[in-house]
Every structure is written in C-alpha cells, then in structure tokens.
Amino acid sequence: MSFQVTLKTSGKQFTVSEDETLLEAALRQGINLPYGCKNGACGSCKGKVLEGQVSHGQHSQSALSSADETAGGTLFCCAHPESDLLIEAREVQGAGDLAIRKVPCRVNTITKPSADVAILQLQLPAAERFQFLAGQYLEFLLKDGQRRAYSIANAPDQEGPLELHIRHLPGGLFTDFVFGAVSPALKEKDILRFEGPLGSFFLREDSKKPIIFVAAGTGFAPIKSIIEQMQAKKMKRPIQLYWGGRRPGDLYLNDLCQTWEKEMSNFKYIPVISDALAEDVWQGRTGFVHQAVMADHPSLKEFQVYACGAPVMVNAAREDFSSQCHLPEEEFFADSFTSAADLATN
Missing domain, CATH: 3.10.20.30 (Beta-grasp domain)
Known part of the structure; x- marks a missing residue:
C-alpha cells in the first residue's frame, strides 16, 4: 500500500x-x-x-x-x-541536479594532523568526474552492507583527490580500520567504494547576508569546503568562523585558518577551547563554541548560520540562536556528525 x-x-x-x-x-x-x-x-x-x-x-x-x-x-x-x-516542510533549492552515484576510489594518502584525526585523500578513476556541492558528504559502502558517512573537505572545483577528515572513535567499525586498531588496517592504494553526493548542507548563494560558520572538531571539514569555494569564486560576503575543540590540538588545521584570515579581507577566525589544560598555555577564547557566538552577537537577525559537528552542539546552537539571538529558523543550516551512540539517547 x-x-x-x-x-x-x-x-x-x-x-x-x-x-x-x-x-x-x-x-x-x-x-x-x-x-x-x-x-x-x-x-x-x-x-x-x-x-x-x-x-x-x-x-x-x-x-x-x-x-x-x-x-x-x-x-x-x-x-x-x-x-x-x-x-x-522546507524545500531545498539547488541540490536536485546532481546525480547520486556509486563510485570506486583508491586511497592516495593517509596523514594524521593530530593523534585522533586522519585526513584521507581519495583518487577517483581517471575518467571519473564526481560532481558535488561544497559542504555535501559521501557514504562509504562497507563489505557487510553497512555505511559510514563523511563530509568532503575540499572545494568542488579543485583538481585532484577528494579530501575527508576522519576522527577516531575507539570501537568504531570504520575509524578503527582507518587508525589501525584492527587488522588488516586501511593503507594507501586500498580500493574503497562510496555513494554520493548526499546532504543539504551547502551554501545558499542567493543570499547576501553575512555568514557565521560554527564548527566543532571535524565538523570543520564541510565548512572548509564551503570557505575554499567562496574564496575561489571571490565571494565578498562577510565570513566569521568559530571553530571549537576541547583542547588546542583539536583545531588540527589552525594554521590554515590563520592563513585564510591573512588572505581574505572578509574573513575572521575565532578559535574556542572548552577544556584546556595548564600545559596547553591557551590564551584564546574559552567555553562552548556556540556560546562564544552568542556573546559576540546578541542579535543574529541579519545573519545566516552554518553549523557542523556533534548533535549536542548543533542542537544547542539551533535552539539558543533562535530563542535568545532571534536567528530566523530558515537561516540556520546544519550537518550533524552522528554515531551509533547518538541514537542511544532514546
């Protein structure tokens, strides 16, 4: 029926x-x-x-x-x-013209900018043209039928491999494989399959409002894709990036963000750390990343917000920005990085 x-x-x-x-x-x-x-x-x-x-x-x-x-x-x-x-329901404009396909890829490089983050570079077949919108994600198709989703971290128009940022979740089916916690471990030149592009987290280019990006941990990945695409297109909308982590090492591409701030006159970077230790000698902003946004912007009426990270951060930002900072509901766009543990909160 x-x-x-x-x-x-x-x-x-x-x-x-x-x-x-x-x-x-x-x-x-x-x-x-x-x-x-x-x-x-x-x-x-x-x-x-x-x-x-x-x-x-x-x-x-x-x-x-x-x-x-x-x-x-x-x-x-x-x-x-x-x-x-x-x-x-809100309808999304702009994503309907891209075909969702299953694509093979080869692991080109695996680098680890921090102890629990790996950056994968995935090489596609020579004749393959994979189209996606900055901010979208793909799903790896695993041998047992399970899937694991990761955001694409490079801009769509960049030549070369696809870039993914993967944080190690001990006991995680795919992340243990990536980080060598199981045998055999993922290695360079291995072949993987994925399906994509997926998701409705991408820049709404029909707006001229200033943008606030809010990232937690590897939620930085799709935001990196969007910012690099804006940079390539020479978009001049004002951009502020709030990137939060527990300790400074969680901001694993901090130098890149500082470079953007030097290169882009319309870009401001605000790193925020919630649980710094004395040995970190952290002198920047502290606390929860979405609360740093609220402290700087008591009113968000004239902004668009793009938030990405764990559901607890995204949900808190969605609720607090709307109820306390008057952000219009239709101007909040989000991508939550979920795991099996996130569904255990029934």
Missing part, C-alpha cells in the same frame, strides 16, 4: 510506500527536503504533520522529543506513513 503526501507551502505531492520513510520517498521523486544524518539523530529534517498519521522508527529524543511528537513534529528520515498526509 502507498500513501499520498502533500507539501502545504508548495502544493507538491509525492507517494510513499509503507516500507520507506517520507524522506526516502521525497528524494526518490525529486523533492528535496533538508536532511543530515538520515538516522534520526540530528533533527535537520524536522517538520510537521498537519493532517494524517505517521509512525516513527528509532530516533534521538534530542532530535524529536515526545512533546514535539505530540504537537505534530516529525523527523521525515524515520517517519513512515499510516495514511495520506499534509505536511509542513
């Missing part, structure tokens, strides 16, 4: 089978809804069911609370229809 879904704002309609989620069905039929993790952890795909009923699969309470659900709130990535639906 299938059901019909109508988007209130645009009037567009699509059909959903019982065995697929609303997000899967929408994307399959060329309707681009915002999304990030696709597993119920980040909240990027949250919308409302105005008429009809859905059932939710496993999801994080921080992404959709029981109170939200009672009020009609819905995570389209894990919602299955039980009737025809009228929904309220």
Whole structure:
C-alpha cells in the first residue's frame, strides 16, 4: 500500500510506500527536503504533520522529543506513513541536479594532523568526474552492507583527490580500520567504494547576508569546503568562523585558518577551547563554541548560520540562536556528525 503526501507551502505531492520513510520517498521523486544524518539523530529534517498519521522508527529524543511528537513534529528520515498526509516542510533549492552515484576510489594518502584525526585523500578513476556541492558528504559502502558517512573537505572545483577528515572513535567499525586498531588496517592504494553526493548542507548563494560558520572538531571539514569555494569564486560576503575543540590540538588545521584570515579581507577566525589544560598555555577564547557566538552577537537577525559537528552542539546552537539571538529558523543550516551512540539517547 502507498500513501499520498502533500507539501502545504508548495502544493507538491509525492507517494510513499509503507516500507520507506517520507524522506526516502521525497528524494526518490525529486523533492528535496533538508536532511543530515538520515538516522534520526540530528533533527535537520524536522517538520510537521498537519493532517494524517505517521509512525516513527528509532530516533534521538534530542532530535524529536515526545512533546514535539505530540504537537505534530516529525523527523521525515524515520517517519513512515499510516495514511495520506499534509505536511509542513522546507524545500531545498539547488541540490536536485546532481546525480547520486556509486563510485570506486583508491586511497592516495593517509596523514594524521593530530593523534585522533586522519585526513584521507581519495583518487577517483581517471575518467571519473564526481560532481558535488561544497559542504555535501559521501557514504562509504562497507563489505557487510553497512555505511559510514563523511563530509568532503575540499572545494568542488579543485583538481585532484577528494579530501575527508576522519576522527577516531575507539570501537568504531570504520575509524578503527582507518587508525589501525584492527587488522588488516586501511593503507594507501586500498580500493574503497562510496555513494554520493548526499546532504543539504551547502551554501545558499542567493543570499547576501553575512555568514557565521560554527564548527566543532571535524565538523570543520564541510565548512572548509564551503570557505575554499567562496574564496575561489571571490565571494565578498562577510565570513566569521568559530571553530571549537576541547583542547588546542583539536583545531588540527589552525594554521590554515590563520592563513585564510591573512588572505581574505572578509574573513575572521575565532578559535574556542572548552577544556584546556595548564600545559596547553591557551590564551584564546574559552567555553562552548556556540556560546562564544552568542556573546559576540546578541542579535543574529541579519545573519545566516552554518553549523557542523556533534548533535549536542548543533542542537544547542539551533535552539539558543533562535530563542535568545532571534536567528530566523530558515537561516540556520546544519550537518550533524552522528554515531551509533547518538541514537542511544532514546
């Protein structure tokens, strides 16, 4: 059995089978809804069911609370229809023309700028032209059928390999493989397969508003892609990058950010450290990275914000920027880096 879904704002309609989620069905039929993790952890795909009923699969309470659900709130990535639906959802413009494909690649280099971060350079076949939007991600297709998602860190127009930033999560299926915690470990010249491009985290070029980027840890990767693309296109929108980590070493490409600040007159870099030790001799900003933004910008009415990192940071930024700094909901764009642990908060 299938059901019909109508988007209130645009009037567009699509059909959903019982065995697929609303997000899967929408994307399959060329309707681009915002999304990030696709597993119920980040909240990027949250919308409302105005008429009809859905059932939710496993999801994080921080992404959709029981109170939200009672009020009609819905995570389209894990919602299955039980009737025809009228929904309220933002549509994403600009991502629909890029084909999602499965692509082989060869590991060109593996470098480790810090103890728990690896930068992979992936070489594509000579005749392969992989198109993506700055900020999007890919999913590795593992042998047991599982997938692991990582943001692309280089700009789309750059020649050469694709760049990924991977943080080691001890016990993680793929990150243990990358960091040699299991045998055999990933090595240069190994062949991998991925699917992409995926995600709705990319620059909205139709706006001229100043931009605040908020990154935590390797959430810096897709933001790096966007900034380098803006630099290549000579875009002059004012940019501020707040990059947060527990200790200074977590800002593993700090020198690059300082170089951007020298090269780009419209760019400002604000590193923020939450748990510095005395031995770090840290003299910069301290605390949570999204709170540093709020301290500098009591009003965010005239900004666009792009946030990327762990769900706890992204969700706090989404809530606090809206409720305390008056950021319009439609000007907050996010990509959450989720793991199995993030879904354990049901």
